[in-house]
Amino acid sequence: MTQKTILITGGSRGIGAAIARLAAADGYAVCINYRRDAGAAEHVVADIRKAGGTAISVAGDIGVEADVLKMFQTVDQQLGRLDVLVNNAAILEQQMRLETMSAARLARVMNTNVIGTFLCAREAVLRMSTRHGGVGGAIVNVSSAAARLGSAFEYIDYAASKGAIDTMTIGLAREVAEEGIRVNAVRPGPILTEMHASGGEPGRVDRVKDGIPLKRGGTPDEVARAVLWLASDDASYSTGAILDVSGGR
Known part of the structure; x- marks a missing residue:
């Protein structure tokens, strides 16, 4: 049986690294994309x-088409042949209200989280689709419970960028369903990763956990298994399909 190949964007840490390790344990050949942290x-x-x-591993900023x-x-x-794409890479900037957000910040977030995800999905479709000579495959997008909740303040x-990914998941799934490609998403809630530090609050999960029905943050492995x-x-x-992995939140 031919070994399947999986490409994971943002695969060097957190949820992406957990997906990579579990995918390898399941027998996949793994390509880990990263932007800066080669180590x-x-x-x-x-x-x-x-x-x-x-x-x-392959370096590259998914917001840059050439990369x-x-x-x-x-x-x-x-x-060789790509069987699975996991669109995991995303950026999160400092917590603030809308009226203090700059156009440059909005462009950075949308360029990586939305345009970058679209570009990766496009290239996967070109390789997987039976319309283009492929044999099918699967795309899994990593969204966020923020898409439902809005992340006010x-x-x-x-949150809006992840809402776009939810919509893209549904639309692309219908677009390529007859071409052998399944497109789904997971929507993690508060997960114990380093990403919260990017928003300026490394301990955010501990702050919000009492508002989660399961009363705890999730682990990267719990999201990876769903992916x-x-x-x-x-x-x-x-x-x-969009699968919530959010502790009931």
């Missing part, structure tokens, strides 16, 4: 290889 990406690659798996093209070309050359720009289920044949009749 973190190589650490994940080394862990996978030490356990007997196949992994490579996206290079990333997918690297997968083509080094790992914190980062409504991030890999949606990517697997066990979810063969699921497309256009």
